[in-house]
Amino acid sequence: MSSPNNDRKIILAALKNGYHLTEEALEILRRSEDPIRILTAVIEHVKKTDPYRIVLDAALMETFVQQMTNSQESAPLHEEESFICPEAQIIQYYSEDVTIEGQLEEFYRYFHSRYTKLRKILEERGIKFIPLSEIVKMKKDQDAAAAVMVLDKKDTGKAIIFECEDPSTSTKVLIPKKSGDVFAKAEMVLADCVVGMRLRKVNDTIIVQDIIQPDVPINQKHPKSGPDIYVCLISDTHIGSKNFRKDLFESFLDWINRSRDGEVKRVGYVILCGDLVDGVGVYPGQEKELEVVSINEQFSMAAKFLSEIPERIKLIYLPGNHEPVRKALPQPPLPGVYKKILESGRELTFIGNPAKILIGNRLMYLYHGQSLDDLIQALPNVSYSTLNESIGKVLEVMLQVRHLAPCYGQNTPILPLDNDPLVIEDVPDVLCTGHVHVAGVKSYKGVLLINSGCWQEQTSFQQSSGLKPTVGTAVLVNLADMSTKIKFFS
Ligand SMILES: [Fe+2]
Structure with missing residues (x-):
């Protein structure tokens, strides 16, 4: 050293x-x-x-x-000898040969798929839903439940009015402010999400009595123990940016090379959750903030750094919004030309964004997290300047709505595929994201919600929005007992 x-x-x-x-x-x-x-x-x-x-x-x-x-x-050598790292099974979502023509039918099929999948999750909770068209025809003081997609949400000050739809019809429903708990639930409902609503006809108005999110069951059984390995989660290195903290990343590389360190010895995987490089032409004026203006050179630099991660540790890499791949979700893995550059340094597994991976009996959803921007804007009491305290809450909402990118048509481009790949159909053990550069770990109903921070100093954009990034962090997850540790490098 x-x-x-x-x-x-x-x-x-x-x-x-x-x-x-x-x-x-x-x-x-x-x-x-x-x-x-x-x-x-x-x-x-x-x-x-x-x-x-x-x-x-x-x-x-x-x-x-x-x-x-x-x-x-x-120290007993048998510990090292007994280290067995299970092969990760990777379930990808991307489709390389998809052609989207922008036809209305494509969007209809996409939203129908989203609705059907989320309704199924709601039904698994034992609720009986009737078509919205039947609700509209209900007599005064009758009530029933419907599974609806929220098309629009308006806060009038005295009430929230939702425009809702299911395959039978669409209608407006209302939640008065004085509804207390239900009003608080209504505030957390986002447009384009699917929720269950208990509805009552009061005169000619349909009043919401309760709102049920798809959510994760409380009694979800997570495996008590998993493979005895650590997964090290990092994201948003932004190699090539003037703000890339090379010195901190070198400290990380120093640490991961300490073959006698008790933690390092158990690391089976390093997962890079997107924005490995800063990219080129990602936003207007980016060239002024680049140290390395060639994308190939950015990947060459990255290859050099990654080659320092010991070969025994498996490396998994998914793209983010800064990588030179299709921006719309689901994103395919890195194209071959860049793969080659990275592979000149060491072996990696390239996957799409998002992806599900199964390591032993632990299911992990890996997602760069582009839609976190939309959630931060849509949710009450959440902003970039308070994200250090609320990142866990934002990820919790993602799990409650059981969708990785719930708000359609905002900042996150989504391909209108026939089969919405962004619904969180299985309850994961871990949901890991990056993108917002703030590290945080939270456990919600037995699911670990993680954002792994970044390796890039505060950018001018972040400064203007008050976001204070957590720079130089990795999150270690012990898959045996699901304990976690945020590692800070200096
Ligand atoms: Fe990033």
Whole structure:
């Protein structure tokens, strides 16, 4: 680990704690496999045993290097030998040869598929629905439930009015503000989503009595234990951008190469959840923010970095909105020409966005997360400036509506395929996203909701929207017990 940059990191780590390193002590740390870990242990020891000391010398360092090396060498080797990493089964959604003509029928078929799939999920909850056309014909004070797609939502101040549709008809329904809990549920309902509604005819108006989201069942049985491996989730490196934090990514690479580190030893997969490179021509004026203006060179740089991830760790990569692939969801994997550049560094598995993968008995939905922008705009009490606290809540909504891109026609282009591939048909163990550059982990009804942060310093666009990115983070998921850890690299 000998480089001026690494020396600086070691010296700064000592200074931050109020200690000076002698040149000899620094030299010993330089030669060690894990200087920061050793230095941290020395500092902890000195704080307890010699509180007046401010200089850390070679003798002290040598003792700790020896002690820590011995204890690592005497660690049972069978742990490493018993590490078995199951092959991931990948279920893709993309279709390369699809031709969309923009005909009305295509959109009809797409929304019909979305409606049918989400209604089925609602029906699994034991609710009996009748056609909306029957609801319209109900007598005064009668009530019944319908599964509807919300076409439009208007807040009049005194009530929310939904325009709803099912295959039988469309109609308007109303929720007065004084409805308390139901009104709060109504605020979270988004256009183009499918929900169950208990409806009552009051005079000529249809009043919403309750709203049922497709959601995830409370009693969903997740496997108690899974494969004894860690999955390391990272996204939004944006290699090629002037704001790419190369230094932090190098710290990550240092860490992933610590073959004796207890955590690293268990890492079976690194998953790159999109925006590996910054791309070219992604938004107007991007060239001013690029360090590397050639897309091929961006991938060459990425190949070099990724080649430093040990070969024993499997690498899975899906594209985001910055990759040179079709922007509309579902996105295909990276095209062959760029694959080749990355593969010159090391082996990778290229998948589309989104994708489902099964590792052992753990089901993971991997999705770059383009539609998070739409959700942030549509949901009450959520904004970019508060995203560090609310990213978990936004992902929770995605799971409640059981759709990866619920709002149609906003910022997220979606292909109107006959079979809506973005419905979350199976309850996953993990839903992993990126895109908004804010790290967060939340457990919702046994499902881990993860956003893995980024490796790009705040951009001018983010600054204008008040978004504070979590830079230099990876999320570790232990598939055995589903525990997680956000790793911060400095
Ligand atoms: Fe990004």
